[in-house]
Amino acid sequence: QVQLVESGGGLVQPGGSLRLSCAASGSIFSVYNLGWYRQAPGKQRDLVATISNIGRTNYADSVKGRFTISRDNAKNTVYLQMNSLKPEDTAVYYCNAVHPSRGYDYWGQGTQVTVSS
Numbered sequence: 001q002v003q004l005v006e007s008g009g010g011l012v013q014p015g016g017s018l019r020l021s022c023a024a025s026g027s028i029f030s031v032y033n034l035g036w037y038r039q040a041p042g043k044q045r046d047l048v049a050t051i052s053n054i055g056r057t058n059y060a061d062s063v064k065g066r067f068t069i070s071r072d073n074a075k076n077t078v079y080l081q082m083n084s085l086k087p088e089d090t091a092v093y094y095c096n097a098v099h100p101s102r103g104y105d106y107w108g109q110g111t112q113v114t115v116s117s
Helices: none
Strands: 003-007 010-012 018-025 033-039 045-051 057-059 067-072 077-082 091-098 105-107 111-115
Touching (some): 003 105, 018 033, 018 091, 018 111, 033 067, 033 077, 045 077, 057 067
Antiparallel strands (some): 033 045, 033 091, 091 105
């Protein structure tokens, strides 16, 4: 069992930056593949970025070059550094953890990011 708690969301002006954090507890964090997803009002939940248990990263085309995902296994935390934010980045951002072989799939409660002037 893994519990995920996101933090770091808020209101930011276009062009600004935010760093989201997701703290995990309850299991061996380092074996999990981790990801950030987002869901805007009236839309489906979409992948933003993932990082595997060996550090391999993947990004949605819409955030490449602006967002960076990273993990600190010693702190049981995954981060999403978001730069050059745009109004279309406004969404609830969710942290996800997936066990690579057992298929366990966990989600956080989400954190709101609003990009507006």
